[in-house]
Amino acid sequence: MKVMITAGFARSLPALAIAELLRRGSFEISGLLVVTPWRIGRITSMLRSIRLRELPSLTRKLRGGSSPGPMSRFLQKHNIEKRSLGAWAAAHGVPLRNVSDLNSDDAVSFARSRQPEWFVYAGGGILRRPLLAAGNWRVLNAHLGPLPEIRGMNAAEWSVLLKLQPTATIHMIDEGIDTGAVIETAPIELTGVSTVEELRQHAVNVGIEAIVNTLTKLRAHGDEQWQAHTEVHRQCFTLSPALRELVEQRLLTLSARSGS
Numbered sequence: 001m002k003v004m005i006t007a008g009f010a011r012s013l014p015a016l017a018i019a020e021l022l023r024r025g026s027f028e029i030s031g032l033l034v035v036t037p038w039r040i041g042r043i044t045s046m047l048r049s050i051r052l053r054e055l056p057s058l059t060r061k062l063r064g065g066s067s068p069g070p071m072s073r074f075l076q077k078h079n080i081e082k083r084s085l086g087a088w089a090a091a092h093g094v095p096l097r098n099v100s101d102l103n104s105d106d107a108v109s110f111a112r113s114r115q116p117e118w119f120v121y122a123g124g125g126i127l128r129r130p131l132l133a134a135g136n137w138r139v140l141n142a143h144l145g146p147l148p149e150i151r152g153m154n155a156a157e158w159s160v161l162l163k164l165q166p167t168a169t170i171h172m173i174d175e176g177i178d179t180g181a182v183i184e185t186a187p188i189e190l191t192g193v194s195t196v197e198e199l200r201q202h203a204v205n206v207g208i209e210a211i212v213n214t215l216t217k218l219r220a221h222g223d224e225q226w227q228a229h230t231e232v233h234r235q236c237f238t239l240s241p242a243l244r245e246l247v248e249q250r251l252l253t254l255s256a257r258s259g260s
Helices: 013-024 040-049 052-062 070-077 085-092 105-114 155-161 196-221 241-259
Strands: 002-007 028-035 096-099 118-121 138-143 167-172 182-187
Touching: 002 013, 002 105, 013 028, 013 070, 013 085, 013 196, 028 085, 028 105, 070 196, 085 096, 096 105, 118 196, 138 196, 155 196, 155 241, 167 196, 182 196, 196 241
Parallel strands: 002 028, 002 118, 028 096, 118 138
Antiparallel strands: 138 167, 167 182
């Protein structure tokens, strides 16, 4: 099975982990599509979407660093040492293309030249028709909330806030916002999770493993016809500071209960 992976920047640890775990599972990684973050429009968009307290975390992510926590432990658990997609691609002979936009002519041309059966979306911006309809591939995403109940941004945090079971939902990407057919779900346990940053990292880790498991099942059992949602629920957006505080208060309560 040929798989192409997207990434939002060259040192994306989730994209790197997905690529390495799929490689170890004998998948053919047909290419990496990496969006450069160093464009005025994208930098402005990122700065608008984050809070001041999140700047150190964003800087660390762009540099390929991981603070002590769920992501760091995940990489250690799987003995993943590389921190750059470029270095990983060079070590394993995988073509990598840096693009300004996943929907650009350059990105579409690269994808067509590599002919993947599946895309794994691991960041890089909203996918639109130019890429989605350019080939016979299908696109998988790990949405970090239950679908169709919670679509959009900060899905793991909204799950906690709305008292829903945090869930990694593996679904197909279509032209809507998290409206594609659901294939698999994986619960996100909150034991030992007491901050929003820990929640996000842990949710991403669950999503990575769920993506790999889903593709492994698809390879073994073949494709099916999945149904998209029959109804569209709420679309969530970036949490305000006040709502973020409520999430952390609830995480502390849940963590205390699980430890008792």
